[in-house]
Amino acid sequence: MGDEVKLYGVDGSPFVCRVKIALNLKQVKYDFYVEDLSNKSADLLKYNPAHKKIPVLVHNENPISESLVIVEYIDEAWKGVPILPHDAYEKAQVRFWAKFNEDKCIPALFKAIGSHGSEEAVAEAHEQLQFLENELNVKGGKFFGGDNVNLVDISASFIAFWLGAAEEALGIKVLAKDKFPKLTEWCGNYINCQPVKESLPAREILVAFFKKRFGGN
Template sequence: MTDEVKLYGIEVSPLVARVKIALNLKGINYDFIQEDLDNKSPDLLKYNPVLKKVPVFVHNGNPISESLVIIEYIDEIWKGVPIMPKDAYEKAQVRFWAKVIDDKCHPAVLKAILSHGEEQAVAEADEQLQFLENELKVKGSKFFGGDKIGLVDICAGYTIFWVGAAEEALGIELVAKDKFPKITEWSDNCINCQVVKDGLPTRESLVAFYNRLFGKAE
Protein backbone atom coordinates (compact mmCIF):
# COMPACT_ATOMS: atom_id res chain seq x y z
CA MET A 1 0.00 0.00 0.00
CA THR A 2 1.36 3.41 -1.01
CA ASP A 3 1.52 6.07 1.68
CA GLU A 4 -0.61 9.15 1.07
CA VAL A 5 1.42 12.15 2.16
CA LYS A 6 0.24 15.75 1.98
CA LEU A 7 1.77 19.00 3.19
CA TYR A 8 -0.34 22.13 3.57
CA GLY A 9 1.63 25.36 3.63
CA ILE A 10 2.81 28.52 1.93
CA GLU A 11 5.93 28.77 -0.19
CA VAL A 12 7.64 31.56 1.78
CA SER A 13 7.29 29.98 5.24
CA PRO A 14 10.57 28.81 6.82
CA LEU A 15 8.56 26.38 8.98
CA VAL A 16 7.04 24.78 5.90
CA ALA A 17 10.49 24.62 4.30
CA ARG A 18 11.72 22.65 7.32
CA VAL A 19 9.22 19.90 6.62
CA LYS A 20 10.00 19.91 2.90
CA ILE A 21 13.71 19.44 3.62
CA ALA A 22 12.97 16.57 6.03
CA LEU A 23 10.80 14.88 3.39
CA ASN A 24 13.51 15.39 0.78
CA LEU A 25 16.14 13.86 3.07
CA LYS A 26 13.97 10.76 3.41
CA GLY A 27 13.14 10.64 -0.29
CA ILE A 28 9.39 10.79 0.39
CA ASN A 29 6.98 11.75 -2.38
CA TYR A 30 4.27 14.12 -1.23
CA ASP A 31 1.60 16.48 -2.48
CA PHE A 32 2.07 20.13 -1.56
CA ILE A 33 -1.14 22.08 -1.10
CA GLN A 34 -0.62 25.84 -1.28
CA GLU A 35 -2.72 27.69 1.30
CA ASP A 36 -4.05 31.23 1.31
CA LEU A 37 -3.74 32.33 4.92
CA ASP A 38 -6.22 35.15 4.33
CA ASN A 39 -8.76 32.59 3.16
CA LYS A 40 -7.87 29.32 4.84
CA SER A 41 -9.13 26.15 3.22
CA PRO A 42 -11.69 23.87 4.88
CA ASP A 43 -9.02 21.14 4.98
CA LEU A 44 -6.58 23.33 6.90
CA LEU A 45 -9.24 24.28 9.43
CA LYS A 46 -10.31 20.65 9.71
CA TYR A 47 -6.81 19.27 10.14
CA ASN A 48 -5.54 22.01 12.48
CA PRO A 49 -8.63 23.39 14.25
CA VAL A 50 -6.70 24.52 17.33
CA LEU A 51 -3.91 26.66 15.84
CA LYS A 52 -5.26 27.11 12.29
CA LYS A 53 -1.67 27.50 11.05
CA VAL A 54 0.70 25.91 8.57
CA PRO A 55 2.51 23.63 8.19
CA VAL A 56 0.05 20.77 8.47
CA PHE A 57 1.28 17.30 7.54
CA VAL A 58 -1.22 14.57 6.67
CA HIS A 59 -0.09 10.94 6.52
CA ASN A 60 -2.72 8.45 5.39
CA GLY A 61 -5.44 10.80 6.60
CA ASN A 62 -3.84 11.48 9.99
CA PRO A 63 -2.95 15.16 10.51
CA ILE A 64 0.06 16.46 12.46
CA SER A 65 0.85 20.11 13.19
CA GLU A 66 3.93 22.08 14.30
CA SER A 67 7.12 21.71 12.27
CA LEU A 68 9.31 20.08 14.94
CA VAL A 69 6.62 17.55 15.82
CA ILE A 70 6.15 16.77 12.14
CA ILE A 71 9.88 16.26 11.55
CA GLU A 72 10.25 13.90 14.50
CA TYR A 73 7.25 11.94 13.25
CA ILE A 74 8.76 11.70 9.76
CA ASP A 75 12.05 10.50 11.26
CA GLU A 76 10.30 7.79 13.27
CA ILE A 77 8.07 6.50 10.47
CA TRP A 78 10.55 6.53 7.58
CA LYS A 79 13.92 5.18 8.64
CA GLY A 80 16.36 5.74 5.77
CA VAL A 81 18.54 8.80 6.36
CA PRO A 82 18.36 9.70 10.10
CA ILE A 83 17.41 13.25 11.12
CA MET A 84 17.67 12.71 14.88
CA PRO A 85 20.55 10.93 16.65
CA LYS A 86 19.81 7.59 18.29
CA ASP A 87 21.71 8.30 21.51
CA ALA A 88 19.35 9.65 24.17
CA TYR A 89 21.73 12.38 25.39
CA GLU A 90 22.59 13.52 21.87
CA LYS A 91 18.88 13.58 21.02
CA ALA A 92 18.21 15.76 24.07
CA GLN A 93 20.96 18.17 22.98
CA VAL A 94 19.50 18.42 19.49
CA ARG A 95 16.07 19.21 20.93
CA PHE A 96 17.64 21.84 23.18
CA TRP A 97 19.28 23.64 20.26
CA ALA A 98 16.09 23.45 18.20
CA LYS A 99 14.29 25.16 21.09
CA VAL A 100 17.01 27.82 21.41
CA ILE A 101 16.65 28.57 17.70
CA ASP A 102 12.86 28.83 17.88
CA ASP A 103 12.63 30.70 21.18
CA LYS A 104 15.71 32.95 20.97
CA CYS A 105 17.41 33.18 17.59
CA HIS A 106 14.49 33.42 15.19
CA PRO A 107 12.52 36.02 17.21
CA ALA A 108 15.64 38.21 17.54
CA VAL A 109 16.44 37.95 13.83
CA LEU A 110 12.83 38.66 12.88
CA LYS A 111 12.84 41.72 15.13
CA ALA A 112 15.99 42.97 13.40
CA ILE A 113 14.35 42.49 10.00
CA LEU A 114 11.08 44.19 10.95
CA SER A 115 12.97 47.11 12.52
CA HIS A 116 14.72 47.64 9.16
CA GLY A 117 18.09 46.93 10.78
CA GLU A 118 17.72 49.20 13.81
CA GLU A 119 21.01 49.15 15.71
CA GLN A 120 19.74 47.77 19.01
CA ALA A 121 17.65 45.07 17.31
CA VAL A 122 20.64 43.98 15.21
CA ALA A 123 22.80 43.86 18.34
CA GLU A 124 20.23 41.59 20.02
CA ALA A 125 20.16 39.32 16.96
CA ASP A 126 23.97 39.23 16.94
CA GLU A 127 23.98 38.14 20.57
CA GLN A 128 21.66 35.21 19.85
CA LEU A 129 23.41 34.19 16.63
CA GLN A 130 26.73 34.15 18.49
CA PHE A 131 25.49 31.07 20.37
CA LEU A 132 25.10 29.26 17.04
CA GLU A 133 28.49 30.53 15.86
CA ASN A 134 30.13 29.23 19.03
CA GLU A 135 28.39 25.86 18.77
CA LEU A 136 29.69 25.41 15.23
CA LYS A 137 33.21 26.30 16.41
CA VAL A 138 33.00 23.72 19.20
CA LYS A 139 31.71 21.02 16.87
CA GLY A 140 34.25 21.78 14.16
CA SER A 141 32.08 19.92 11.67
CA LYS A 142 30.40 20.71 8.38
CA PHE A 143 26.92 20.84 9.92
CA PHE A 144 25.40 21.06 13.38
CA GLY A 145 24.55 17.40 12.85
CA GLY A 146 28.17 16.46 12.03
CA ASP A 147 28.99 15.47 8.47
CA LYS A 148 25.31 15.20 7.55
CA ILE A 149 22.34 17.51 7.91
CA GLY A 150 20.24 16.94 11.02
CA LEU A 151 17.42 18.56 12.95
CA VAL A 152 19.37 21.62 14.12
CA ASP A 153 20.53 22.38 10.57
CA ILE A 154 16.96 22.14 9.32
CA CYS A 155 15.70 24.41 12.11
CA ALA A 156 18.42 27.01 11.64
CA GLY A 157 17.61 27.41 7.96
CA TYR A 158 16.02 30.81 8.56
CA THR A 159 19.54 32.25 8.79
CA ILE A 160 20.46 30.67 5.46
CA PHE A 161 17.95 32.09 3.07
CA TRP A 162 15.31 34.31 4.61
CA VAL A 163 17.78 36.73 6.18
CA GLY A 164 19.67 37.07 2.92
CA ALA A 165 16.47 37.89 1.06
CA ALA A 166 15.52 40.45 3.71
CA GLU A 167 18.97 42.02 3.43
CA GLU A 168 18.53 42.33 -0.31
CA ALA A 169 15.07 43.85 0.02
CA LEU A 170 16.15 46.32 2.71
CA GLY A 171 19.62 47.06 1.35
CA ILE A 172 21.27 46.38 4.73
CA GLU A 173 23.47 43.72 6.33
CA LEU A 174 22.00 41.76 9.21
CA VAL A 175 24.35 38.78 9.47
CA ALA A 176 27.87 40.10 8.86
CA LYS A 177 30.22 37.50 7.40
CA ASP A 178 33.20 38.82 9.36
CA LYS A 179 31.27 38.42 12.63
CA PHE A 180 29.90 34.98 11.81
CA PRO A 181 32.41 33.10 9.61
CA LYS A 182 31.26 29.69 10.85
CA ILE A 183 27.59 30.44 10.20
CA THR A 184 28.55 31.73 6.75
CA GLU A 185 30.51 28.56 5.98
CA TRP A 186 27.70 26.39 7.34
CA SER A 187 25.13 28.30 5.27
CA ASP A 188 27.15 27.70 2.11
CA ASN A 189 27.40 24.00 2.92
CA CYS A 190 23.62 23.79 3.40
CA ILE A 191 22.81 25.69 0.22
CA ASN A 192 25.03 23.32 -1.75
CA CYS A 193 22.93 20.34 -0.61
CA GLN A 194 20.33 19.46 -3.23
CA VAL A 195 17.76 18.31 -0.64
CA VAL A 196 17.96 21.76 0.95
CA LYS A 197 17.77 23.61 -2.35
CA ASP A 198 14.70 21.63 -3.36
CA GLY A 199 12.96 22.52 -0.09
CA LEU A 200 13.52 26.28 -0.29
CA PRO A 201 11.44 28.92 -2.03
CA THR A 202 13.16 30.87 -4.78
CA ARG A 203 15.22 33.87 -3.74
CA GLU A 204 13.08 36.02 -6.06
CA SER A 205 9.85 34.99 -4.33
CA LEU A 206 11.29 35.79 -0.90
CA VAL A 207 12.63 39.19 -1.97
CA ALA A 208 9.23 39.96 -3.50
CA PHE A 209 7.56 38.88 -0.25
CA TYR A 210 9.74 41.21 1.80
CA ASN A 211 9.21 44.04 -0.67
CA ARG A 212 5.47 43.66 -0.20
CA LEU A 213 5.91 43.42 3.56
CA PHE A 214 7.95 46.61 3.63
CA GLY A 215 5.63 48.43 1.21
CA LYS A 216 8.21 48.48 -1.57
CA ALA A 217 6.34 46.38 -4.11
CA GLU A 218 5.98 47.98 -7.52
Protein backbone atom coordinates in the same frame (compact mmCIF):
# COMPACT_ATOMS: atom_id res chain seq x y z
CA MET B 1 -0.93 0.01 -0.68
CA GLY B 2 1.72 2.72 -0.13
CA ASP B 3 1.76 5.69 2.18
CA GLU B 4 -0.48 8.64 1.37
CA VAL B 5 1.37 11.81 2.34
CA LYS B 6 -0.08 15.31 2.00
CA LEU B 7 1.48 18.60 3.01
CA TYR B 8 -0.58 21.77 3.42
CA GLY B 9 1.33 25.04 3.28
CA VAL B 10 2.56 28.02 1.26
CA ASP B 11 5.70 28.15 -0.86
CA GLY B 12 7.52 31.02 0.83
CA SER B 13 7.16 29.85 4.43
CA PRO B 14 10.38 28.84 6.24
CA PHE B 15 8.29 26.59 8.50
CA VAL B 16 6.73 24.70 5.57
CA CYS B 17 10.20 24.48 4.03
CA ARG B 18 11.48 22.65 7.13
CA VAL B 19 8.96 19.89 6.44
CA LYS B 20 9.81 19.73 2.72
CA ILE B 21 13.51 19.35 3.59
CA ALA B 22 12.81 16.50 6.02
CA LEU B 23 10.63 14.71 3.45
CA ASN B 24 13.33 15.15 0.79
CA LEU B 25 16.04 13.88 3.15
CA LYS B 26 13.97 10.72 3.67
CA GLN B 27 13.03 10.57 -0.06
CA VAL B 28 9.33 10.53 0.79
CA LYS B 29 6.92 11.30 -2.06
CA TYR B 30 4.13 13.68 -1.09
CA ASP B 31 1.39 15.87 -2.54
CA PHE B 32 1.65 19.58 -1.77
CA TYR B 33 -1.54 21.56 -1.26
CA VAL B 34 -1.09 25.33 -1.46
CA GLU B 35 -3.19 27.21 1.10
CA ASP B 36 -4.69 30.67 0.74
CA LEU B 37 -4.14 31.98 4.27
CA SER B 38 -6.79 34.68 3.85
CA ASN B 39 -9.31 31.97 2.94
CA LYS B 40 -8.20 28.75 4.64
CA SER B 41 -9.38 25.46 3.17
CA ALA B 42 -11.87 23.17 4.90
CA ASP B 43 -9.11 20.53 5.00
CA LEU B 44 -6.71 22.82 6.90
CA LEU B 45 -9.40 23.76 9.43
CA LYS B 46 -10.31 20.07 9.82
CA TYR B 47 -6.72 18.84 10.21
CA ASN B 48 -5.48 21.65 12.50
CA PRO B 49 -8.55 22.99 14.34
CA ALA B 50 -6.51 24.08 17.39
CA HIS B 51 -4.20 26.54 15.59
CA LYS B 52 -5.63 26.71 12.05
CA LYS B 53 -2.03 27.20 10.87
CA ILE B 54 0.37 25.74 8.33
CA PRO B 55 2.27 23.51 7.91
CA VAL B 56 0.14 20.40 8.39
CA LEU B 57 1.37 16.96 7.33
CA VAL B 58 -1.27 14.29 6.77
CA HIS B 59 0.09 10.74 6.72
CA ASN B 60 -2.54 8.12 5.85
CA GLU B 61 -5.21 10.56 7.08
CA ASN B 62 -3.40 11.18 10.40
CA PRO B 63 -2.66 14.93 10.72
CA ILE B 64 0.46 16.32 12.45
CA SER B 65 0.98 20.05 13.09
CA GLU B 66 3.86 22.36 14.11
CA SER B 67 6.95 22.20 11.87
CA LEU B 68 9.50 20.80 14.35
CA VAL B 69 7.01 18.22 15.65
CA ILE B 70 6.37 17.18 12.03
CA VAL B 71 10.12 16.88 11.31
CA GLU B 72 10.55 14.58 14.34
CA TYR B 73 7.56 12.53 13.19
CA ILE B 74 9.05 12.15 9.69
CA ASP B 75 12.32 10.99 11.26
CA GLU B 76 10.53 8.28 13.24
CA ALA B 77 8.04 7.25 10.53
CA TRP B 78 10.53 6.70 7.70
CA LYS B 79 13.89 4.98 7.49
CA GLY B 80 16.91 6.58 5.83
CA VAL B 81 19.32 9.27 6.98
CA PRO B 82 18.54 10.03 10.66
CA ILE B 83 17.50 13.61 11.44
CA LEU B 84 17.88 13.14 15.20
CA PRO B 85 20.63 11.12 16.90
CA HIS B 86 19.74 7.88 18.72
CA ASP B 87 21.69 8.66 21.88
CA ALA B 88 19.34 10.16 24.52
CA TYR B 89 21.72 12.94 25.62
CA GLU B 90 22.65 13.92 22.05
CA LYS B 91 18.96 13.93 21.11
CA ALA B 92 18.19 16.26 24.03
CA GLN B 93 20.98 18.61 22.91
CA VAL B 94 19.66 18.71 19.35
CA ARG B 95 16.15 19.48 20.63
CA PHE B 96 17.57 22.22 22.86
CA TRP B 97 19.27 24.03 19.95
CA ALA B 98 16.23 23.61 17.67
CA LYS B 99 14.08 25.20 20.40
CA PHE B 100 16.71 27.93 20.88
CA ASN B 101 16.38 28.82 17.19
CA GLU B 102 12.59 28.82 17.48
CA ASP B 103 12.27 30.82 20.70
CA LYS B 104 15.32 33.12 20.76
CA CYS B 105 17.22 33.41 17.50
CA ILE B 106 14.53 33.72 14.82
CA PRO B 107 12.40 36.23 16.84
CA ALA B 108 15.54 38.36 17.36
CA LEU B 109 16.24 38.26 13.61
CA PHE B 110 12.65 39.24 12.79
CA LYS B 111 13.05 42.18 15.17
CA ALA B 112 16.29 43.23 13.42
CA ILE B 113 14.59 43.00 10.01
CA GLY B 114 11.43 44.78 11.17
CA SER B 115 13.48 47.65 12.62
CA HIS B 116 15.40 48.01 9.32
CA GLY B 117 18.60 47.00 11.07
CA SER B 118 18.44 49.30 14.11
CA GLU B 119 21.63 49.14 16.17
CA GLU B 120 19.88 47.81 19.27
CA ALA B 121 17.94 45.09 17.43
CA VAL B 122 21.01 43.98 15.43
CA ALA B 123 23.06 43.79 18.65
CA GLU B 124 20.37 41.55 20.18
CA ALA B 125 20.36 39.33 17.05
CA HIS B 126 24.18 39.14 17.15
CA GLU B 127 24.03 37.95 20.76
CA GLN B 128 21.83 35.01 19.70
CA LEU B 129 23.79 34.26 16.51
CA GLN B 130 27.00 34.09 18.54
CA PHE B 131 25.68 31.04 20.40
CA LEU B 132 25.23 29.27 17.04
CA GLU B 133 28.66 30.38 15.85
CA ASN B 134 30.17 28.89 19.03
CA GLU B 135 28.20 25.67 18.61
CA LEU B 136 29.51 25.23 15.04
CA ASN B 137 33.07 25.84 16.27
CA VAL B 138 32.61 23.05 18.83
CA LYS B 139 31.03 20.67 16.28
CA GLY B 140 33.68 21.31 13.62
CA GLY B 141 31.66 19.78 10.75
CA LYS B 142 29.86 21.15 7.69
CA PHE B 143 26.54 21.16 9.54
CA PHE B 144 25.18 21.31 13.08
CA GLY B 145 24.73 17.56 12.60
CA GLY B 146 28.41 17.11 11.67
CA ASP B 147 28.62 15.63 8.17
CA ASN B 148 24.83 15.32 7.86
CA VAL B 149 21.93 17.74 8.17
CA ASN B 150 20.01 17.29 11.43
CA LEU B 151 17.09 18.92 13.28
CA VAL B 152 19.18 21.95 14.32
CA ASP B 153 20.12 22.69 10.70
CA ILE B 154 16.51 22.34 9.60
CA SER B 155 15.29 24.59 12.42
CA ALA B 156 17.80 27.25 11.27
CA SER B 157 16.61 27.30 7.63
CA PHE B 158 15.39 30.89 8.08
CA ILE B 159 18.94 32.00 8.95
CA ALA B 160 20.48 30.20 5.98
CA PHE B 161 18.17 31.53 3.26
CA TRP B 162 15.40 33.92 4.34
CA LEU B 163 17.72 36.25 6.27
CA GLY B 164 19.89 36.89 3.19
CA ALA B 165 16.82 37.71 1.11
CA ALA B 166 15.64 40.17 3.79
CA GLU B 167 19.11 41.79 3.96
CA GLU B 168 19.05 42.25 0.18
CA ALA B 169 15.51 43.65 0.20
CA LEU B 170 16.15 46.18 2.97
CA GLY B 171 19.80 47.05 2.27
CA ILE B 172 20.95 45.95 5.74
CA LYS B 173 23.51 43.45 7.05
CA VAL B 174 22.87 41.30 10.11
CA LEU B 175 24.92 38.17 9.42
CA ALA B 176 28.36 39.63 8.64
CA LYS B 177 31.01 37.17 7.40
CA ASP B 178 33.84 38.73 9.42
CA LYS B 179 31.82 38.43 12.64
CA PHE B 180 30.28 35.00 11.98
CA PRO B 181 32.64 33.07 9.65
CA LYS B 182 31.46 29.58 10.67
CA LEU B 183 27.79 30.48 10.41
CA THR B 184 28.31 32.12 7.00
CA GLU B 185 30.12 28.99 5.79
CA TRP B 186 27.33 26.82 7.21
CA CYS B 187 24.72 28.87 5.26
CA GLY B 188 26.52 28.07 1.99
CA ASN B 189 26.93 24.38 2.82
CA TYR B 190 23.32 24.04 3.90
CA ILE B 191 21.52 25.77 1.01
CA ASN B 192 23.70 23.88 -1.49
CA CYS B 193 22.90 20.48 0.06
CA GLN B 194 20.69 18.81 -2.59
CA PRO B 195 17.61 17.90 -0.46
CA VAL B 196 17.64 21.45 0.94
CA LYS B 197 18.25 23.14 -2.43
CA GLU B 198 15.27 21.29 -3.96
CA SER B 199 13.00 22.51 -1.15
CA LEU B 200 13.81 26.24 -1.19
CA PRO B 201 11.52 28.85 -2.76
CA ALA B 202 12.84 31.22 -5.42
CA ARG B 203 15.00 33.89 -3.77
CA GLU B 204 13.50 36.74 -5.83
CA ILE B 205 10.03 35.90 -4.45
CA LEU B 206 11.35 36.28 -0.90
CA VAL B 207 13.17 39.54 -1.72
CA ALA B 208 9.93 40.93 -3.17
CA PHE B 209 7.99 39.73 -0.10
CA PHE B 210 10.36 41.46 2.36
CA LYS B 211 10.34 44.68 0.30
CA LYS B 212 6.53 44.68 0.31
CA ARG B 213 6.21 43.81 4.00
CA PHE B 214 8.94 46.02 5.46
CA GLY B 215 9.64 48.51 2.67
CA GLY B 216 13.06 48.48 0.99
CA ASN B 217 15.61 51.29 1.13
